[in-house]
Amino acid sequence: MTEEERKRQRRILGILGFFILVSLVTYGYHEYYVYLSAYLWFGIVYGMSLQYGRFCFASAFRDLFAVKVTRMAVGIMVSMIFFGLVVAFVNILGMSPFEPAPVGYYQIIAGFIFGIGMVLAGGCASGSLYKAAEGSGASMLVLLSISVSQSVFVDIGGITNSLVPRSWTESAAAKGLPPQVTATDGWMDQYLAGYVWDFPTLTFASLMGWSDKSLAGAFLANWLLGVVVPASILLLVGYIVCARKPFLARRRRERRDRSGGLATELAGYWSMVVASKRTIIGGVVLGIAAGVHMIVLRGLQVKFGVENFGELMTRMGITFGLSIKGTVFDPGYWYITTQEAQWVGWVFQKLGWENLDNIFYGFNNGIPNPLINPADWMTIGLLGGAAITALYSAEFKWKKPTVELAVWAILGGTLMGIGSRLGLGCNVGAFFIRISNGNPAGWLFGIGMIAGAFIGVQFFNWWTERKLAQAMAPLEV
Amino acid sequence: MAMKFEKRAEGEFFLDVSGYVCPHPQLYTKKALEKMRGGDRLEVIFDNPSSAESIAAMCDSTGDEIVQKLAEGGKYKWVIRKA
Numbered sequence: 001m002t003e004e005e006r007k008r009q010r011r012i013l014g015i016l017g018f019f020i021l022v023s024l025v026t027y028g029y030h031e032y033y034v035y036l037s038a039y040l041w042f043g044i045v046y047g048m049s050l051q052y053g054r055f056c057f058a059s060a061f062r063d064l065f066a067v068k069v070t071r072m073a074v075g076i077m078v079s080m081i082f083f084g085l086v087v088a089f090v091n092i093l094g095m096s097p098f099e100p101a102p103v104g105y106y107q108i109i110a111g112f113i114f115g116i117g118m119v120l121a122g123g124c125a126s127g128s129l130y131k132a133a134e135g136s137g138a139s140m141l142v143l144l145s146i147s148v149s150q151s152v153f154v155d156i157g158g159i160t161n162s163l164v165p166r167s168w169t170e171s172a173a174a175k176g177l178p179p180q181v182t183a184t185d186g187w188m189d190q191y192l193a194g195y196v197w198d199f200p201t202l203t204f205a206s207l208m209g210w211s212d213k214s215l216a217g218a219f220l221a222n223w224l225l226g227v228v229v230p231a232s233i234l235l236l237v238g239y240i241v242c243a244r245k246p247f248l249a250r251r252r253r254e255r256r257d258r259s260g261g262l263a264t265e266l267a268g269y270w271s272m273v274v275a276s277k278r279t280i281i282g283g284v285v286l287g288i289a290a291g292v293h294m295i296v297l298r299g300l301q302v303k304f305g306v307e308n309f310g311e312l313m314t315r316m317g318i319t320f321g322l323s324i325k326g327t328v329f330d331p332g333y334w335y336i337t338t339q340e341a342q343w344v345g346w347v348f349q350k351l352g353w354e355n356l357d358n359i360f361y362g363f364n365n366g367i368p369n370p371l372i373n374p375a376d377w378m379t380i381g382l383l384g385g386a387a388i389t390a391l392y393s394a395e396f397k398w399k400k401p402t403v404e405l406a407v408w409a410i411l412g413g414t415l416m417g418i419g420s421r422l423g424l425g426c427n428v429g430a431f432f433i434r435i436s437n438g439n440p441a442g443w444l445f446g447i448g449m450i451a452g453a454f455i456g457v458q459f460f461n462w463w464t465e466r467k468l469a470q471a472m473a474p475l476e477v
Numbered sequence: 478m479a480m481k482f483e484k485r486a487e488g489e490f491f492l493d494v495s496g497y498v499c500p501h502p503q504l505y506t507k508k509a510l511e512k513m514r515g516g517d518r519l520e521v522i523f524d525n526p527s528s529a530e531s532i533a534a535m536c537d538s539t540g541d542e543i544v545q546k547l548a549e550g551g552k553y554k555w556v557i558r559k560a
Contacts, residue, residue, distance in 0.1 A: 394549075395551050468482060
């Protein structure tokens with residue numbers, strides 16, 4: 001073993017040791033901290049899977065358009081199929097904490113803004129997290145701008161109130177929300193209470209008239225119809241448009257099976273699915289872990305007799321940052337952006353910005369101290385997990401961003417922050433989780449995200465062509 | 478560091494996209510290969526690990542051959558021969 005390898009090994013053990021120590025010491029302090037540790041360790045698994053599989057949702061759609069590579073799109077579809085299967089079991093056991101989002105075309109617009117942002121930023125919300133853990137300074141800037149833009153966007157008021165349609169204001173007022181959240185003041189509050197909440201909350205099961213907890217609803221409607229069928233169709237389109245031609249060309253080069261026919265097409269489809277072992281392994285582990293996460297968190301809620309971690313905080317005498325309902329953001333599954341908005345919201349609150357008077361913080365999620373925020377523990381775990389696999393495979397390297405990359409990172413991160421608040425989540429919360437739970441809102445967000453990625457790629461195609469032409473001008477090529 | 482693209486000899490090109498995140502390394506590699514002739518060689522330097530997967534898949538699709546793959550300290554040096 002070289003000195004370099006020993007150094008990396010020490011760092012990996014240092015990270016793991018730190019997390020083990022945190023879990024043990026906090027549990028020793030109070031048993032309720034096991035709830036936070038559950039989030040932490042699932043975050044570690046997510047981080048390791050993301051980094052190992054190079055799992056990035058931006059890459060899925062961007063590389064499809066930019067370089068006709070289907071690798072990541074395949075990984076995501078496979079991951080959603082596995083996650084959806086575990087979710088179906090969780091549903092029939094009655095242990096799902098999932099609440100479907102309202103289904104409306106606002107999801108397409110939100111996804112579109114998010115999609116442009118993730119291509120500019122060079123990674124989606126989850127991808128930027130694992131890349132930050134690989135040492136990318138540009139991805140760290142993306143995280144900061146996602147967090148800040150969300151925190152500012154959810155509390156905008158003043159002149160933006162004049163942009164709110166009267167119907168939103170009236171509808172928001174009619175919801176009878178507690179006066180502390182001033183639902184008729186602030187653009188986002190009126191967007192949420194006066195517009196988004198008026199769309200129906202549906203799942204594929206409820207559309208068929210079945211319960212999400214029934215066998216038919218969970219497996220046939222939400223999983224088969226809501227995940228497997230559309231994912232397989234999308235993969236088929238990916239095969240026909242991107243992978244088929246090179247597959248057949250490779251066969252011709254290798255002088256194998258020139259007969260064609262269904263057997264060859266199926267072999268081509270399968271070769272596309274298994275093309276990247278890393279991505280498939282990462283996707284399967286991610287999908288199963290996301291499902292098991294739901295079961296473990298629900299189990300802990302039953303053990304402690306609570307529905308939300310805010311109740312445990314109250315029992316421990318910690319009340320700062322609780323929402324009006326006495327709750328905090330505690331999704332019970334994988335999530336990215338809300339907790340990023342929370343930690344900056346908490347900092348802003350400490351700096352004197354009164355932001356608990358809006359729906360996002362004051363009514364829904366709260367702004368607990370990041371040290372006791374369950375979802376923030378998951379994010380810390382994710383960063384640590386990704387750093388472990390990056391160190392293990394010698395891929396960790398500090399990378400200072402250039403001015404050009406810093407501009408894309410800040411612009412892209414800001415668009416992702418706005419898109420994720422408009423869509424009530426990011427590529428994970430609004431797309432991956434919702435689709436796997438049979439909520440059609442996830443596919444609507446996905447349609448917008450794919451369209452946004454396409455526009456982002458067109459821009460970068462023009463940009464790189466221009467820069468390369470400048471570099472090649474003095475050359476004889 | 479800014480992107481660097483050079484012609485080192487007849488049929489030998491060099492592309493350095495160190496410091497760049499996705500999608501820049503794979504996009505620059507694709508566009509550089511498009512400008513080259515069959516049989517030309519491109520040496521690509523990059524340090525964004527996920528671009529490795531994308532460039533490998535891209536070459537697999539186009540038939541371009543990756544003749545050398547070196548990785549050290551988080552930095553990749555690949556040589557691609559255009560089909």
